[in-house]
Amino acid sequence: xxxxxxxxxxxxxxxxxxxxxxxxxxxxxxxxxxxxxxxxxxxxxxxxxxxxxxxxxxxxxxxxxxxxxxxxxxxxxxxxxxxxxxxxxxxxxxxxxxxxxxxxxxxxxxxxxxxxxxxxxxxxxxxxxxxxxxxxxxxxxxxxxxxxxxxxxxxxxxxxxxxxxxxxxxxxxxxxxxxxxxxxxxxxxxxxxxxxxxxxxxxxxxxxxxxxxxxxxxxxxxxxxxxxxxxxxxxxxxxxxxxxxxxxxxxxxxxxxxxxxxxxxxxxxxxxxxxxxxxxxxxxxxxxxxxx
Amino acid sequence: xxxxxxxxxxxxxxxxxxxxxxxxxxxxxxxxxxxxxxxxxxxxxxxxxxxxxxxxxxxxxxxxxxxxxxxxxxxxxxxxxxxxxxxxxxxxxxxxxxxxxxxxxxxxxxxxxxxxxxxxxxxxxxxxxxxxxxxxxxxxxxxxxxxxxxxxxxxxxxxxxxxxxxxxxxxxxxxxxxxxxxxxxxxxxxxxxxxxxxxxxxxxxxxxxxxxxxxxxxxxxxxxxxxxxxxxxxxxxxxxxxxxxxxxxxxxxxxxxxxxxxxxxxxxxxxxxxxxxxxxxxxxxxxxxxxxxxxxxxxxxxxxxxxxxxxxxxxxxxxxxxxxxxxxxxxxxxxxxxxxxxxxxxxxxxxxxxxxxxxxxxxxxxxxxxxxxxxxxxxxxxxxxxxxxx
Numbered sequence: 001x002x003x004x005x006x007x008x009x010x011x012x013x014x015x016x017x018x019x020x021x022x023x024x025x026x027x028x029x030x031x032x033x034x035x036x037x038x039x040x041x042x043x044x045x046x047x048x049x050x051x052x053x054x055x056x057x058x059x060x061x062x063x064x065x066x067x068x069x070x071x072x073x074x075x076x077x078x079x080x081x082x083x084x085x086x087x088x089x090x091x092x093x094x095x096x097x098x099x100x101x102x103x104x105x106x107x108x109x110x111x112x113x114x115x116x117x118x119x120x121x122x123x124x125x126x127x128x129x130x131x132x133x134x135x136x137x138x139x140x141x142x143x144x145x146x147x148x149x150x151x152x153x154x155x156x157x158x159x160x161x162x163x164x165x166x167x168x169x170x171x172x173x174x175x176x177x178x179x180x181x182x183x184x185x186x187x188x189x190x191x192x193x194x195x196x197x198x199x200x201x202x203x204x205x206x207x208x209x210x211x212x213x214x215x216x217x218x219x220x221x222x223x224x225x226x227x228x229x230x231x232x233x234x235x236x237x238x239x240x241x242x243x244x245x246x247x248x249x250x251x252x253x254x255x256x257x258x259x260x261x262x263x264x265x266x267x268x269x270x271x272x273x274x275x276x277x278x279x280x281x282x283x284x285x286x287x288x289x290x291x292x
Numbered sequence: 293x294x295x296x297x298x299x300x301x302x303x304x305x306x307x308x309x310x311x312x313x314x315x316x317x318x319x320x321x322x323x324x325x326x327x328x329x330x331x332x333x334x335x336x337x338x339x340x341x342x343x344x345x346x347x348x349x350x351x352x353x354x355x356x357x358x359x360x361x362x363x364x365x366x367x368x369x370x371x372x373x374x375x376x377x378x379x380x381x382x383x384x385x386x387x388x389x390x391x392x393x394x395x396x397x398x399x400x401x402x403x404x405x406x407x408x409x410x411x412x413x414x415x416x417x418x419x420x421x422x423x424x425x426x427x428x429x430x431x432x433x434x435x436x437x438x439x440x441x442x443x444x445x446x447x448x449x450x451x452x453x454x455x456x457x458x459x460x461x462x463x464x465x466x467x468x469x470x471x472x473x474x475x476x477x478x479x480x481x482x483x484x485x486x487x488x489x490x491x492x493x494x495x496x497x498x499x500x501x502x503x504x505x506x507x508x509x510x511x512x513x514x515x516x517x518x519x520x521x522x523x524x525x526x527x528x529x530x531x532x533x534x535x536x537x538x539x540x541x542x543x544x545x546x547x548x549x550x551x552x553x554x555x556x557x558x559x560x561x562x563x564x565x566x567x568x569x570x571x572x573x574x575x576x577x578x579x580x581x582x583x584x585x586x587x588x589x590x591x592x593x594x595x596x597x598x599x600x601x602x603x604x605x606x607x608x609x610x611x612x613x614x615x616x617x618x619x620x621x622x623x624x625x626x627x628x629x630x631x632x633x634x635x636x637x638x639x640x641x642x643x644x645x646x647x648x649x650x651x652x653x654x655x656x657x658x659x660x661x662x663x664x665x666x667x668x669x670x671x672x673x674x675x676x677x678x679x680x681x682x
Contacts, residue, residue, distance in 0.1 A: 183404060186407075189404040192391050
């Protein structure tokens with residue numbers, strides 16, 4: 001009897017055994033760190049006397065009170081960079097998907113090629129390129145196209161530009177993926193039904209590609225909002241983003257609970273933003289279109 | 293937000309533009325050719341073609357894949373620019389007119405429905421682009437849904453419908469615009485056999501009801517024969533034969549047409565006797581093929597005979613007469629219920645054996661026909677020996 005049951009039991013357990021590594025991974029690398037940071041955010045104390053969990057919810061009020069400006073700035077920079085990524089990335093993805101022909105993969109490779117160079121290194125190169133007397137501004141000033149005191153670095157546009165540059169592929173790829181598998185006959189059908197090229201795009205291609213844009217927005221907005229490399233390298237002292245604040249609290253001030261609270265505030269704001277966005281766009285529509 | 297504020301000028305070739313006199317063809321191709329360039333190679337998809345399709349006609353472009361039928365249709369729709377020649381819709385030159393400005397609509401093979409819109413919005417798409425008032429849009433879409441028997445399904449998304457239903461939505465989406473011609477690109481290709489046969493009858497009914505010119509692209513000869521008023525059989529970018537189904541079937545203009553339409557039985561030989569407008573050549577032992585042709589003795593002729601025109605006998609039929617009589621051995625018997633298909637190996641001597649297909653109806657009272665391996669005689673009248681042009 002038991003012999004008959006054994007294979008069935010194994011068969012029933014098989015799916016669980018197969019997902020076990022994934023669960024284990026998530027537990028060790030997601031749940032544990034999140035729980036640690038969460039408990040840390042509710043602690044009080046200092047580095048020398050040690051920290052203890054005192055359910056110090058005041059940490060959150062203090063974090064928001066002291067750093068709301070940096071948090072808001074991060075969201076604004078992230079949003080600007082994301083919009084810039086859509087404006088540059090969508091046409092780029094569209095062109096590769098619809099006009100790339102036999103060279104689609106080559107174009108994608110070109111797009112991804114800079115990613116093979118370290119993120120920090122690329123950002124530092126931009127610092128050199130955009131320096132006040134660097135190759136670009138220096139030349140323009142030399143031929144008199146720019147006034148001597150013109151600058152790009154240490155400004156908000158420099159940070160947004162850097163963010164958009166670094167995260168562009170994360171917008172292009174999901175949009176490309178959706179456009180690429182779109183039945184191009186659908187565009188012809190729109191043209192056949194009296195829609196000009198513009199209307200065919202706005203009524204058919206754009207709505208059908210929204211799931212890709214949605215994915216792209218999530219993949220650029222979250223990391224750009226939390227990024228601190230670009231703000232540090234290209235933004236100077238007056239354009240600090242929240243990532244830099246968290247870094248300082250951890251590594252310079254050793255104020256672990258404060259750093260942890262800011263982290264959670266940022267996370268909460270992003271999550272609320274994403275869910276609100278998904279809702280506004282119509283999740284079922286997104287799911288339905290992406291299921292095709 | 294789709295609404296009456298958008299209004300587009302009437303498409304070129306629209307019915308309103310010029311009162312169509314009945315003799316102006318709905319579609320005319322004048323010396324139209326299309327060459328595709330792939331790298332350094334030039335491929336002629338359609339060779340100089342002249343075609344006139346009358347108003348209200350059900351016209352089929354029939355041929356194997358790669359014969360140029362779809363390219364021809366796409367040039368009418370405006371998706372391909374002809375390399376040379378002129379495309380006319382109701383007399384108006386539309387060769388360089390964009391697809392959205394042409395008064396023809398297309399039903400795509402993949403249906404190409406808009407997945408993010410409801411069935412209603414799909415069908416209303418063209419009307420809204422044309423700036424038709426909201427009430428009229430609702431009324432006409434409702435009528436269309438009724439015509440294709442999908443009333444009450446207007447709010448469904450096409451992705452939740454069966455292939456047959458999607459097909460009907462695609463048809464409604466094109467028909468609702470009352471174009472001067474409807475172009476259908478293998479619209480039944482994705483459906484299973486039963487549904488396809490039902491839709492063939494349905495399409496023909498709809499076409500009769502709305503009276504719109506249908507141009508139907510297919511590789512399925514059965515489909516073309518069932519529905520069409522006229523068929524253009526295409527091969528290698530050129531029209532091989534143009535005519536009504538019966539003519540195409542019974543008097544194929546070329547060996548290709550004979551082979552492509554239906555099952556063709558080809559026989560050839562050297563004329564040994566020619567008298568009274570009949571030429572005869574020997575086939576098999578003591579067999580003779582007779583055909584109504586002016587060919588002289590010594591000429592080589594090739595004939596085709598349709599499987600259902602052949603009578604099957606177990607003994608040699610009497611009399612000399614004018615009928616063709618060919619002996620052979622049954623090599624295959626396929627029983628289909630209402631009919632039986634035989635394959636008969638004929639020893640034609642000179643070129644070795646050839647096989648002929650024979651269809652017989654299993655009408656009441658007939659006993660079992662010949663079996664595999666039986667010797668039989670095939671017989672048919674001279675009018676059914678159709679001589680292929682040399």
